[in-house]
Amino acid sequence: MPREGNLSHWNRPIGLSRRTLLKGSAGLLVGTAAFGMFAGRAFAADQVLKIAHPVFTMDWSPMLGGGHAFRWNSLWWASPMYFNSKGEIQPYLFTSWEPSNDAKTWTFKLKDGAKFSDGSPITAAEVKGSWEAAAMPATKNQRVPQVLSGVDGYDAIANGGANSLPGVTTPDDTTVVVNLVASDPIFYMRIANHIVPIIQASKARDADGNLNIEWYTPQNGGVSSGPFKMASVDFDGGKASFEPNPNFFGTAPKLARVELQTVEDNVAATALLQSGEFNAHTELVTPTVIQDLGPEFSAGPIIPTGQHFWFNLSKKPFDDPKVREALVLAVDRDGLIKASFPDGPHMKADQIIYPVPGSEDSGFAPYAYDPEKAKALLAESSYGGPDNLPKLLFAGISSPARSVAAQYIAEQWRKNLGIQAFDMKPSQEEFGAEGNNVQIVRDDVGTRVPDAVSYLAGSIASTSSNAINKLGGYKNADIDTLLADAALLAADDPQRIAKAQQAQQLFHNDFAFIPWYHEAMSRWALPTVKGMDKNLDWQVAEPWAIEIA
Known part of the structure; x- marks a missing residue:
């Protein structure tokens, strides 16, 4: 089955004909109810969570440790x-x-x-x-x-x-x-x-200890440990459903049922949420999400995850520290957050660690916006000015908000530094032969524990995937030593936090990224859905408490 993202494709798996669509605030308004996907089943209609899922998930194993299906692990699996x-x-x-x-x-x-x-x-x-x-x-x-x-x-x-x-x-x-x-x-x-x-x-597990294929599905006798159990899954149709676990050892869930249906197009998903045919989404990232669906839909606590634009220091022209500093100082980051998320819910980032102990009391000085100094630095660099720079390639530009942010940065560089040649794509692979020359990658870094040392160990330590892949093999021996020493100290030891702050400042001085935003862990649910609060791991913290008001 093809995977192109459009409304007619969304219609195919659930047997809907193409509808007449009218322009509206979200780009689309849907007329009659499009809900035939679970028709004929007996359940309490007012206690059914209907989720629009943005991708065809072909593996719902709870052991993948990531992906869109991971966001719903807490529905049907217990953790320690x-x-x-x-x-x-x-x-x-x-x-x-x-x-x-x-x-x-x-x-x-x-x-x-x-x-x-x-x-x-x-x-x-x-x-x-x-x-x-x-x-x-x-x-x-x-x-x-x-x-x-x-x-x-x-x-x-x-x-x-x-x-x-x-x-x-x-x-x-x-x-x-x-x-x-x-x-x-x-x-x-x-x-x-x-x-x-x-x-x-x-x-x-099989005799060799590995997991059996699709061991978790109802047809294979799969069982769960969380408040819900999988009732059905249709991989090709892009559907899955869950019902209460009758033997759950915790608080009994309030929902009668959870139903997920794939809707790949963000505009179509927005319209279906507006019409009330869905009441939640797995991850809806658009610049107008608050205007379209209201502030409560995407409200949530700021979690220790940040989205930033990382420079590959092994690629030209980012091998020159003066070029890097010029490119950072040439971007008005107040304007960047206003352009990409004018009404929230996310918060402008100045540093990496936030909101963990040590992020608010460090005396940290954010990057300034200084176009004149940026222009002078670029002229002093080994490249001598904008005309000698190679084309700047952005990867990770995979949603409307990310595209707006990347375009804003490019326009700042064009206006303030005279740089003209840019290209942007969702992934490095989509550049083809040019992919090896990508110098800027938009990606997130975060931590699953509220700890500054762990946060930085996974983002700027030389052993981290981010340092190896996004930053082009970045290594600062002083940073590595500080983080290794800090990791041996108790969580509440002031020196643990102080060493993390020192490590972050050293990285900051290398001008190796443009901070963008700290992430609000959005509810992605209409106001009628209660108990959808999520935690720093993108999970519904207490799924047994979800209910439809």
Whole structure:
């Protein structure tokens, strides 16, 4: 089935004919109700969450650690603990966590009587099995190192040389003991998310320890550990549905049903939300989202995730520090946020770390807007001025708001520095042969724990994917040392925060990015939907509390 994004394609999977469309505030207004997709099923219509999903998801495995389906992991899977929308850690399957004196060994206790949706017990052995399955290369979990890389034996299993974690032991059915290769005072925070949810590993894994194909689907007897269970999935039709888990060990959910339907076009999705045919969305990123759907639709707390434009220091002309500084100082970043999100919900970024301890009391000085100094720096650079610069290529320009932001930056460079040659595409691959020359990548960095050291370790440390790939192999030995030393200190140690602040300042001095915005974790739901507050991990923090008012 083709995957082009248009309204007629959205109509095909659910058997709708092309409709007459009228121009409106969102670009489209839809007339009669377009809801035949779940017709004939008995449920409480006022307690059904209807979600417009932006992509055809061909793998709903909860162990992928990312992607659009990951946003809904909390609906049907339990995690050891979780962060609420205020960033406060809460017990879930694990009710207690205790470190040894050196923080190399952690002991966790499970909730008594916890069960999977089929009524079978959730035991410590299933937790161990879940972590082992997630660490295996064949599972393709995108973010499992953030959770388990410090566990003894992780490297062997991640490299395909083993299928068990000797660092995880289970003295009894309700106790998990974790031995780490090094002290980690915040290990308990690392597992408080749905990157590695608790699955029925004893049935999901094959004889080699790998996960079976589509083991989680109802037709394959899949069970879940969260408040809902998958009731149906149609990969080609772009549909999935969930119903309450009758054996959930926590608070019983208020919703009678959750239904997801793929709608690839943002304008069509906006119109369908306006018409009331959907009441939530997985991720709707448009510059006019607040005008179209109201402030409450995208309201939410600022989370430790930032979207920025990163410079590849290995590519010309970004190998010259004066060029980099000129390009940063030539952009009015107040204007940038107003152009891309004129009414919010996101917040202008000046630094990387935010809103974590240490981000508001550092005396940090943001980049200035200084076109005259920028022009002088470019003239002093090894390139001598705008005429000698290569074409500047932007990648990661994959939504309307991102396109507006990139175009604004290019216009600032054109107006203030005389630079004329630009090109922008959603991905590096779409440049074809030119892809190897991409110098600017729009991408996010963030952390799954409210900690400045972890935030920077995943974004500017030389071992981070961001430094290796987006920043072109960026390495600052002083930054690496500061972050390594800080990681050994307790979460509330002032020196842990101070070292992170020093590391961020060193990176700031290298002029290697243009800060854009700190992300509001939007509800992406109409005002009638209550309890949709999300956490720093893009998950609905307490999905059992969702209800339709």
